[in-house]
Amino acid sequence: MVLAYIGIAIGVLIVLILIVKISRTNPREVAGIDAFCKKCGLETRGMNCPKCEKKSKSFGV
Numbered sequence: 001m002v003l004a005y006i007g008i009a010i011g012v013l014i015v016l017i018l019i020v021k022i023s024r025t026n027p028r029e030v031a032g033i034d035a036f037c038k039k040c041g042l043e044t045r046g047m048n049c050p051k052c053e054k055k056s057k058s059f060g061v
Contacts, residue, residue: 036042037049
């Protein structure tokens with residue numbers, strides 16, 4: 001029975017930590033993905049920047 005109480009207490013503690021973490025997170029932040037390119041500032045929404053991408057898409061030619 002004591003183990004059940006310890007399990008419930010740990011579960012409640014984890015839920016409280018997650019609630020605090022959610023309340024402190026910026027609502028405009030989307031899962032830690034950068035919405036803008038770090039080099040040029042172009043909005044990329046997490047994709048590769050077409051301006052700063054060094055690889056050419058010429059099918060290996």
